[in-house]
Amino acid sequence: MKTISLSFIGFGNIGRGVARILMNKKQLFKEKYGIEFRVISITDSSATIWDEEINLEEAIMIKENLGALSGWTNEYEVFDFRPIDVVREVDSDIVIDVTNDPNAHIWHLQALREGRNIVTSNKPPLAFHYWELIHEAGKRGLSYKFEATVMAGTPIITLLQESLKGDSIEKIEGVFNGTTTFILSEMEKGINFEEALRKAQKLGIAERDPSGDINGVDAGYKATILHCVAFHPITFREIKIKGIDEITEKEVQQFLGRKQVIRLIAKVEEGNVSVEPMTIPKSSPLAVYGTSNVAIIKGDLGGEIVLKGAGAGIKETASAVVSDIIRTCLTLKNKT
Amino acid sequence: MKTISLSFIGFGNIGRGVARILMNKKQLFKEKYGIEFRVISITDSSATIWDEEINLEEAIMIKENLGALSGWTNEYEVFDFRPIDVVREVDSDIVIDVTNDPNAHIWHLQALREGRNIVTSNKPPLAFHYWELIHEAGKRGLSYKFEATVMAGTPIITLLQESLKGDSIEKIEGVFNGTTTFILSEMEKGINFEEALRKAQKLGIAERDPSGDINGVDAGYKATILHCVAFHPITFREIKIKGIDEITEKEVQQFLGRKQVIRLIAKVEEGNVSVEPMTIPKSSPLAVYGTSNVAIIKGDLGGEIVLKGAGAGIKETASAVVSDIIRTCLTLKNKT
Numbered sequence: 001m002k003t004i005s006l007s008f009i010g011f012g013n014i015g016r017g018v019a020r021i022l023m024n025k026k027q028l029f030k031e032k033y034g035i036e037f038r039v040i041s042i043t044d045s046s047a048t049i050w051d052e053e054i055n056l057e058e059a060i061m062i063k064e065n066l067g068a069l070s071g072w073t074n075e076y077e078v079f080d081f082r083p084i085d086v087v088r089e090v091d092s093d094i095v096i097d098v099t100n101d102p103n104a105h106i107w108h109l110q111a112l113r114e115g116r117n118i119v120t121s122n123k124p125p126l127a128f129h130y131w132e133l134i135h136e137a138g139k140r141g142l143s144y145k146f147e148a149t150v151m152a153g154t155p156i157i158t159l160l161q162e163s164l165k166g167d168s169i170e171k172i173e174g175v176f177n178g179t180t181t182f183i184l185s186e187m188e189k190g191i192n193f194e195e196a197l198r199k200a201q202k203l204g205i206a207e208r209d210p211s212g213d214i215n216g217v218d219a220g221y222k223a224t225i226l227h228c229v230a231f232h233p234i235t236f237r238e239i240k241i242k243g244i245d246e247i248t249e250k251e252v253q254q255f256l257g258r259k260q261v262i263r264l265i266a267k268v269e270e271g272n273v274s275v276e277p278m279t280i281p282k283s284s285p286l287a288v289y290g291t292s293n294v295a296i297i298k299g300d301l302g303g304e305i306v307l308k309g310a311g312a313g314i315k316e317t318a319s320a321v322v323s324d325i326i327r328t329c330l331t332l333k334n335k336t
Numbered sequence: 337m338k339t340i341s342l343s344f345i346g347f348g349n350i351g352r353g354v355a356r357i358l359m360n361k362k363q364l365f366k367e368k369y370g371i372e373f374r375v376i377s378i379t380d381s382s383a384t385i386w387d388e389e390i391n392l393e394e395a396i397m398i399k400e401n402l403g404a405l406s407g408w409t410n411e412y413e414v415f416d417f418r419p420i421d422v423v424r425e426v427d428s429d430i431v432i433d434v435t436n437d438p439n440a441h442i443w444h445l446q447a448l449r450e451g452r453n454i455v456t457s458n459k460p461p462l463a464f465h466y467w468e469l470i471h472e473a474g475k476r477g478l479s480y481k482f483e484a485t486v487m488a489g490t491p492i493i494t495l496l497q498e499s500l501k502g503d504s505i506e507k508i509e510g511v512f513n514g515t516t517t518f519i520l521s522e523m524e525k526g527i528n529f530e531e532a533l534r535k536a537q538k539l540g541i542a543e544r545d546p547s548g549d550i551n552g553v554d555a556g557y558k559a560t561i562l563h564c565v566a567f568h569p570i571t572f573r574e575i576k577i578k579g580i581d582e583i584t585e586k587e588v589q590q591f592l593g594r595k596q597v598i599r600l601i602a603k604v605e606e607g608n609v610s611v612e613p614m615t616i617p618k619s620s621p622l623a624v625y626g627t628s629n630v631a632i633i634k635g636d637l638g639g640e641i642v643l644k645g646a647g648a649g650i651k652e653t654a655s656a657v658v659s660d661i662i663r664t665c666l667t668l669k670n671k672t
Contacts, residue, residue: 153639306644315638319635322501327501
């Protein structure tokens with residue numbers, strides 16, 4: 001049995017989703033993998049709780065009832081550590097970043113320098129600093145995993161990293177943003193962009209500020225990460241993106257009459273990444289609905305592989321984070 | 337740079353397909369993985385060629401022109417070794433079984449006892465002796481890989497082994513035999529079973545003796561292997577199979593009128609595996625055409641993941657074998 005110490009940075013929906021899985025499957029992970037987890041710090045935007053072992057059930061209750069960990073003063077010591085302080089001070093085996101911090105690469109790099117492995121669902125560090133992060137981890141024999149950043153629980157990153165070793169990937173095409181799919185498929189029913197967006201917001205599919213989805217940035221981050229994994233490191237600045245905000249209800253209806261739909265399609269080829277609305281036949285695997293994501297991976301030997309699954313969702317995203325945590329532990333186990 | 341010695345057992349279409357990839361991508365694999373391959377023996381049904389390094393280009397020419405390696409007497413020593421002799425005598429790092437030998441488990445086990453790693457596309461050893469083989473390999477710290485046995489180049493085995501670590505798999509459903517799909521979709525066009533079968537044979541999709549495909553044995557082998565990977569070891573004897581030979585043209589047409597098609601569906605749940613013809617909506621991901629295979633993998637956290645791709649083909653199957661060879665080499669490299 002190996003005990004692995006974890007630091008959570010971020011304790012929103014995804015963070016608590018991960019914590020719930022670690023609690024509920026504690027016994028299973030012990031039996032199946034010989035691993036026990038000990039969460040030694042949790043950081044939210046208000047504070048850091050740091051102790052020998054934090055009670056996850058209570059942490060979730062505190063966060064959900066009080067809204068912030070800073071109020072949890074009766075049982076644990078509360079620190080005003082920021083993430084950079086956590087990775088310096090807290091001696092954890094794995095740092096779990098489930099924030100949206102666009103500058104997280106700074107403390108990811110620091111964590112690696114301190115000898116900590118990283119599992120993250122946070123896209124901008126990879127979309128802007130892939131090479132630095134992977135290089136730093138590789139140099140130190142550490143693990144840096146990020147399955148949750150693309151297609152949530154659908155394991156496209158692991159598939160690209162672990163299989164098709166003899167193939168040269170020629171192209172990846174896909175739909176990587178569920179909000180735009182929802183809006184476009186609502187427009188197929190005859191409502192305009194603004195109405196469709198409001199409906200998406202009402203249902204919690206789009207955020208209050210939906211710009212990152214609508215303008216293609218979210219899909220662009222994901223396409224950038226896929227390029228880094230399948231080909232070579234690039235940054236988000238090098239890719240072309242175009243959003244869906246100029247698409248009219250009339251256009252959508254027109255294409256629908258020709259059995260075509262518009263989707264926000266990402267195309268990833270070596271040295272060439274784009275995200276833009278495109279018309280595709282209704283019969284294409286790219287014609288997804290709801291929050292499903294899809295990728296078509298074309299290799300020179302294996303041909304076209306279609307991978308489709310949830311592209312969002314708390315449980316689904318947490319599934320990928322937990323899978324990465326366990327994979328990291330299995331490497332750690334083999335080392336000792 | 338690491339040099340890995342290989343023994344080919346079987347030098348039919350798949351074996352030569354693998355050899356061609358190793359030749360054509362020699363430089364690429366050196367640069368990308370730091371691996372060089374040296375084929376030190378090739379065995380076909382006629383003989384075994386064994387030397388310090390065999391010229392693959394010539395081996396392919398000899399096999400394709402003379403039909404058998406036993407005629408290749410001018411350059412190499414020709415041995416009358418059977419596979420069991422090869423794994424005993426030839427000191428290779430990886431034994432590649434691309435035969436259909438139903439008793440191959442005997443020499444697979446011997447190869448493992450001799451300290452050799454195995455990569456195979458051969459289904460019966462796994463469908464009948466999964467536990468023995470994996471246990472023997474595990475005990476000795478050796479690798480036993482078999483991506484090509486299910487869905488050819490579409491990496492379902494690696495996906496199940498390397499990702500979804502936190503999920504409990506609830507069910508896998510899929511279409512894993514292209515010949516039956518071809519016959520059934522031809523019957524949708526209005527011809528009967530016998531005519532459709534003859535067409536499949538004429539096009540080289542069905543073999544001269546198509547019984548293994550038609551009666552569900554081939555799909556059953558694959559479903560058994562998936563159960564072993566996703567749940568626990570069982571054998572082919574424990575599963576239920578029913579073929580497609582009793583399906584009439586009339587039935588097919590009737591269902592088609594209701595927007596349903598018949599496909600040979602494999603269902604894999606813990607302790608429960610079946611393969612039988614079932615009606616499914618034309619809109620279902622299981623309604624595949626041609627030689628495409630598809631799997632729907634349902635996990636308790638990540639939800640439904642659809643994986644679709646080539647289920648047959650020389651290049652596609654060879655792609656999986658080569659991917660396994662490289663993955664094995666990367667483990668060997670880390671060990672030394």
